[in-house]
Amino acid sequence: MxxxxxxxxxxxxxxxxxxxxxxxxxxxxxxxxxxxxxxxxxxxxxxxxxxxxxxxxxxxxxxxxxxxxxxxxxxxxxxxxxxxxxxxxxxxxxxxxxxxxxxxxxxxxxxxxxxxxxxxxxxxxxxxxxxxxxRHTNRRPFAEEQPPEPVRHALRRAAQLESGLLDFLDEPTRFADLARMIRSAEAAQRDDDAFMAELGRWTTGVASVSDGVPVRASGPPPLEEGLVAVRRYGPGHRPPRPYERVPLLGVVLTDEDDQRAQLVGGHAMQRVLLAATAVGLSTSFVSQPMEVPSVKEELDRLVGSRGHPQTVLRVGYGYPGLPTPxxxxxxxxxxxxxxxxxx
Ligand SMILES: Cc1cc2nc3c(=O)[nH]c(=O)nc-3n(C[C@H](O)[C@H](O)[C@H](O)COP(=O)(O)O)c2cc1C
CATH class of the missing domain: 3.40.109 (NADH Oxidase)
Structure with missing residues (x-):
């Protein structure tokens, strides 16, 4: 017993x-x-x-x-x-x-x-x-020097391993087109009260909140309006700083554009972000052209038959970003x- x-x-x-x-x-x-x-x-x-x-x-x-x-x-x-x-x-x-x-x-x-x-x-x-x-979204200025080709190759490979594509829009004409789209979408969003109200609801000044973007994760105001606008969260009370003049921007693409493709796009995006972090790069997002339908159509035309755009990433050398809750x-x-x- x-x-x-x-x-x-x-x-x-x-x-x-x-x-x-x-x-x-x-x-x-x-x-x-x-x-x-x-x-x-x-x-x-x-x-x-x-x-x-x-x-x-x-x-x-x-x-x-x-x-x-x-x-x-x-x-x-x-x-x-x-x-x-x-x-x-x-x-x-x-x-x-x-x-x-x-x-x-x-x-x-x-x-x-x-x-x-x-x-x-x-x-x-x-x-x-x-x-x-x-890995943290780094909205602060990056160095002027862009990552060299072997690093870009490693990031493209990261996307491919997850059935996506990473298309760096680094030729001057395509870059200029994308930069214009980002500026025009950013201006449209700044004029959109509903967009700004939503952005405000998800911007937090308090450290104890466990979601939303803390104001401290925003970048400083740009010293001069650059080619590409980085999204700002909250009022910028910090002194302005120069951003890189020509950021390296890559579009994550997928073969299809249905819900499964968006999940696959998320795998590819995350592998690119982690591969970049692993080699000491900083990354952030430039989603304005994805979020304004008329500009998204222009972006679709810009990438053409290469695939369906899922997100636009900015990659470069920066001081480490800050964690968000x-x-x-x-x-x-x-x-x-x-x-x-x-x-
Ligand atoms: C699909 C997607 C689009 C995003 N677009 C933007 C953007 O346009 N601008 C921006 O500053 N952050 C953007 N972000 C970054 C989020 O704000 C960020 O992931 C979140 O605040 C958590 O912070 P962390 O990435 O540092 O962990 C995006 C994130 C995702 C997944």
């Missing part, structure tokens, strides 16, 4: 320990997922621990009705979060596979990352995963335990 009681107690405590370990693992993976970028730091996701998988649902209450009415940017963000989740699992030695849009009847279930067995992490996976917490894994996940750690 006493032996039985001991055995039962041991079994229960080892099951409790297993569940505790699995819960801790799920928490780590979801935390990595939530470090993904999202428009205005809306974090439009909700996670659900399901057996050996972690599901990501689109949180429609966090869509930007003015800047992103179709939810493209939100899906890119969710694609990036799924990318981080899978990468973090692999870098920790766990085989992980993502299934996008697994249930036709539940369209807001955007993806499930299934954990199955062991995986020998590659050096590249480790390097990219270690960049997850160091996130809701915790527990706040965004149903349940948390038990993801069984594969044996």
């Amino acid at each position: 006493s032996t039985m009681r001991t055995a039962t107690a041991t079994g229960t405590s080892s099951r409790t320990q297993d569940a505790g370990r699995a819960g801790a693992l799920a928490e780590l993976l979801v935390t990595a997922a939530t470090r993904a970028p999202s428009p205005h730091n809306t974090q439009p996701w909700r996670f659900e621990v399901r057996g050996n998988g972690i599901a990501l649902h689109l949180d429609r209450s966090r869509l930007l009705g003015v800047a992103d009415p179709e939810g493209r940017e939100a899906r890119l963000a969710c694609g990036a979060a799924l990318f981080n989740l899978r990468l973090e699992a692999r870098a920790r030695g766990i085989a992980a596979v993502t299934e996008l849009l697994p249930d036709r009847d539940v369209p807001d279930l955007l993806g499930v990352v299934r954990l199955a067995g062991r995986h020998q992490p590659t050096g590249e996976e480790r390097a990219l995963a270690s960049a997850i917490p160091r 996130r809701r915790t894994a527990r706040e965004v996940t149903n349940g948390l335990p038990p993801v069984a750690e594969p044996g």
Whole structure:
């Protein structure tokens, strides 16, 4: 009897320990997922621990009705979060596979990352995963010197490995066209009261808020109006500084332009951002031309048959950016335990 009681107690405590370990693992993976970028730091996701998988649902209450009415940017963000989740699992030695849009009847279930067995992490996976917490949107000035061709090649490869394309618009004519589009979209947004009100609602001055863009993550005002406008969050009380005259801009493209393509675009975007971070580059977004429909049509024509634009990135050398807050894994996940750690 006493032996039985001991055995039962041991079994229960080892099951409790297993569940505790699995819960801790799920928490780590979801935390990595939530470090993904999202428009205005809306974090439009909700996670659900399901057996050996972690599901990501689109949180429609966090869509930007003015800047992103179709939810493209939100899906890119969710694609990036799924990318981080899978990468973090692999870098920790766990085989992980993502299934996008697994249930036709539940369209807001955007993806499930299934954990199955062991995986020998590659050096590249480790390097990219270690960049997850160091990647920040850097809206401050970059150096005039642009990243050289081997670095651009590595970033294009990063997009291709995730079934996307990164098109650097660095020839003078295409750059000038894109710069004009950015200025015209920025002006249209500044004149749009609904856009500015939404931007204001997601701009925060308080450190304790766990979403939205803190004013301190904004860049200083430009010393002179440059070729490309960087989005400003909040009033600029800092002294103006010169921005790089010719920023390096790349458009992330996908073959198709449906919801799946937007998630794939999010994978490609995030791999580019992490690959850039891993080699010491700074990155930010220049989404104005994606968000003003008439300008988006011009951008479509500019990239032509190369693919469908998903987002525009600015890449360069800058002082490290600042972290922005996130809701915790527990706040965004149903349940948390038990993801069984594969044996
Ligand atoms: C699809 C997408 C579009 C974005 N567009 C812009 C933009 O146009 N301007 C900008 O300053 N930040 C943009 N951001 C960056 C977010 O504001 C940023 O990811 C968020 O505030 C969280 O900060 P972090 O990237 O430093 O973690 C965009 C992010 C995503 C995912």
